[in-house]
Amino acid sequence: MEKNIIWHKVLDNKNDLPEGRVMTVTAGHKGICLVHYKNKFCTLDNKCPHQGGPLGEGSIEKGMIRCPWHGWDFHPCGGSAEGFDDDLASYELKIEGEAIYVGLE
Numbered sequence: 365m366e367k368n369i370i371w372h373k374v375l376d377n378k379n380d381l382p383e384g385r386v387m388t389v390t391a392g393h394k395g396i397c398l399v400h401y402k403n404k405f406c407t408l409d410n411k412c413p414h415q416g417g418p419l420g421e422g423s424i425e426k427g428m429i430r431c432p433w434h435g436w437d438f439h440p441c442g443g444s445a446e447g448f449d450d451d452l453a454s455y456e457l458k459i460e461g462e463a464i465y466v467g468l469e
């Protein structure tokens with residue numbers, strides 16, 4: 365069955381998120397952590413699986429996203445924290461012109 369995806373514009377200009385940085389964006393009513401890492405943009409659930417810390421307020425340290433609350437590390441484009449198996453959801457993303465869109469089902 366085809367997925368019903370609704371695209372939300374989350375950033376007007378992708379240059380507003382420099383390489384190696386993360387930010388919180390909103391798609392619909394959902395907070396999403398937007399990542400720019402190694403020339404790639406990707407998305408993660410903005411809630412840290414530990415206690416729900418806002419990953420979009422975190423930073424990238426040594427190639428991992430660090431949660432601002434207690435410092436758990438996550439792979440920037442999805443996958444588990446090191447040594448833990450809490451997988452973070454990620455969302456569809458597309459770039460049109462300069463704008464970034466996130467697709468939610």
Ligand code: FES
Nearest residue numbers: 412414415417431
């Ligand atoms: S809430 Fe993210 S490390 Fe605790």
